[in-house]
Amino acid sequence: xxxxxxxxxxxxxxxxxxxxxxxxxxxxxxxxxxxxxxxxxxxxxxxxxxxxxxxxxxxxxxxxxxxxxxxxxxxxxxxxxxxxxxxxxxxxxxxxxxxxxxxxxxxxxxxxxxxxxxxxxxxxxxxxxxxxxxxxxxxxxxxxxxxxxxxxxxxxxxxxxxxxxxxxxxxxxxxxxxxxxxxxxxxxxxxxxxxxxxxxxxxxxxxxxxxxxxxxxxxxxxxxxxxxxxxxx
Numbered sequence: 001x002x003x004x005x006x007x008x009x010x011x012x013x014x015x016x017x018x019x020x021x022x023x024x025x026x027x028x029x030x031x032x033x034x035x036x037x038x039x040x041x042x043x044x045x046x047x048x049x050x051x052x053x054x055x056x057x058x059x060x061x062x063x064x065x066x067x068x069x070x071x072x073x074x075x076x077x078x079x080x081x082x083x084x085x086x087x088x089x090x091x092x093x094x095x096x097x098x099x100x101x102x103x104x105x106x107x108x109x110x111x112x113x114x115x116x117x118x119x120x121x122x123x124x125x126x127x128x129x130x131x132x133x134x135x136x137x138x139x140x141x142x143x144x145x146x147x148x149x150x151x152x153x154x155x156x157x158x159x160x161x162x163x164x165x166x167x168x169x170x171x172x173x174x175x176x177x178x179x180x181x182x183x184x185x186x187x188x189x190x191x192x193x194x195x196x197x198x199x200x201x202x203x204x205x206x207x208x209x210x211x212x213x214x215x216x217x218x219x220x221x222x223x224x225x226x227x228x229x230x231x232x233x
Contacts, residue, residue, distance in 0.1 A: 019077040107170040120153040135165030
């Protein structure tokens, strides 16, 4: 009741659903799947009676498919697959993974892509380089390993565009990076040759192709801060 009615309503069912607003994570509310949830919420809000006391009769009058769709929408708002640095929530997220597999849902097919704002600008340089290695290969990672973090994050976003790469916390088992692609240099080179068709054909910014690297940028140490991604807050 409280999902659609500000003051809820009296009910013999003592069920409380908790959910996190998409606005709490930058850019998440603008995604396609968030807009779909928002649209469903608005549509049901228009259809439901204005008085919470009339909901029971409204539900009885619905056909079974519509009633189940409404219940599924309400329950879906309470799904929480957040991974926190201080609370891994292994059991809860294991169940969320089972649900995602059953529904055939994945962040890759949903259209998520790494950007400076939603991931690359929030993690260390080591994480940025690892992302490029996994998504595009060692050669592309070497193109940006001398850059300062802001430039590195921006160029990594450009390189990863269209690659389908996902951070580990957003991957389903079918999205996992093959072991040989992580540790086998030969496999990495093969992927790069196939996907990039030669470094000479890559459209790079001018400062990435200069022979002389900018002053202290070449010797910047990898950030050792422990900031982690907070997914799906």
